[in-house]
Amino acid sequence: MLFGAHESIAGGVFNAIERGKTATCDTIQMFNKSNSQWRAKKIDQKELDKYFKNIEELGVTVSTSHSSYLINIASPKPDLNKKSYQALKEEMTRCEMLKIPNLVFHPGSHVGEGEEKGMDTICKNVKKLFEELPETDNVNLLFECTAGQGTNLGYTFEQIAYMIENSGGHERLGVCIDTCHIFAAGYAISDPKDYKKTMKSFDDIIGLDRLKIIHMNDSKKEFGSKRDRHEHLGKGFIGLTAFENIVNDPKLKKIPMILETPKGDELLEDIENLKILRGLVKKKAKN
Numbered sequence: 001m002l003f004g005a006h007e008s009i010a011g012g013v014f015n016a017i018e019r020g021k022t023a024t025c026d027t028i029q030m031f032n033k034s035n036s037q038w039r040a041k042k043i044d045q046k047e048l049d050k051y052f053k054n055i056e057e058l059g060v061t062v063s064t065s066h067s068s069y070l071i072n073i074a075s076p077k078p079d080l081n082k083k084s085y086q087a088l089k090e091e092m093t094r095c096e097m098l099k100i101p102n103l104v105f106h107p108g109s110h111v112g113e114g115e116e117k118g119m120d121t122i123c124k125n126v127k128k129l130f131e132e133l134p135e136t137d138n139v140n141l142l143f144e145c146t147a148g149q150g151t152n153l154g155y156t157f158e159q160i161a162y163m164i165e166n167s168g169g170h171e172r173l174g175v176c177i178d179t180c181h182i183f184a185a186g187y188a189i190s191d192p193k194d195y196k197k198t199m200k201s202f203d204d205i206i207g208l209d210r211l212k213i214i215h216m217n218d219s220k221k222e223f224g225s226k227r228d229r230h231e232h233l234g235k236g237f238i239g240l241t242a243f244e245n246i247v248n249d250p251k252l253k254k255i256p257m258i259l260e261t262p263k264g265d266e267l268l269e270d271i272e273n274l275k276i277l278r279g280l281v282k283k284k285a286k287n
């Protein structure tokens with residue numbers, strides 16, 4: 001099984017791999033550019049070489065990138081929408097260059113235009129993206145399930161399924177489940193029976209084959225709160241049984257499981273959370 005965390009690229013993309021190693025990750029998620037700016041600094045050959053060398057020597061893979069928080073391809077404002085589209089396209093290209101197989105993005109916010117209109121704007125953009133990107137690219141674009149905070153879209157499995165279908169249903173369109181988000185959106189996962197029901201509903205509505213990444217975060221806010229506040233595993237309202245359900249689900253054995261929980265510079269919190277996760281795996285499910 002592959003366990004890991006989101007690691008910072010401060011100082012260069014190669015540093016995320018080193019941080020992953022320090023944090024005992026098998027695999028990591030990282031940004032492919034500064035996440036708080038529109039501008040994307042070019043990655044030169046030297047940085048790229050060091051990045052691939054680190055992956056090889058340290059044995060830590062990069063399962064996914066997470067796109068910039070600035071991007072909103074649902075935006076009704078033409079310039080922000082265009083800027084978002086261009087930024088997302090550029091991130092797909094950067095993932096291809098960095099050989100990262102997945103790019104997770106937040107579907108977007110309709111900011112008052114209404115859910116259907118927002119989703120249709122998203123679909124139009126995603127469809128165009130796949131028409132414009134080279135056929136030979138290998139990067140999957142993953143809709144992240146959201147908590148439904150504010151006017152954020154993608155907080156039900158039905159909405160995600162609708163967007164995949166209406167974006168053209170490309171085989172490189174996938175989904176990232178974030179445990180904190182779906183819990184806050186009202187999907188129960190802590191009790192084993194509830195967990196089974198939630199996963200069955202995901203499979204029925206979206207299809208498990210679309211699931212590529214799981215974000216493993218506990219929640220600072222209550223069930224159904226629609227608030228997105230990550231907490232350390234076992235310290236929030238979700239509780240450890242949910243994570244136990246997930247790491248022992250034979251259907252999810254091949255899905256990278258990534259922490260997005262708070263941490264200090266020494267990454268001690270990641271080390272601790274990964275120890276907890278690995279400790280939840282029952283002997284039978286270990287491989």
Ligand SMILES: [Zn+2]
Pocket residue numbers: 066104106144
């Ligand atoms: Zn996210």
Ligand SMILES: [Zn+2]
Pocket residue numbers: 144178215260
């Ligand atoms: Zn997440």
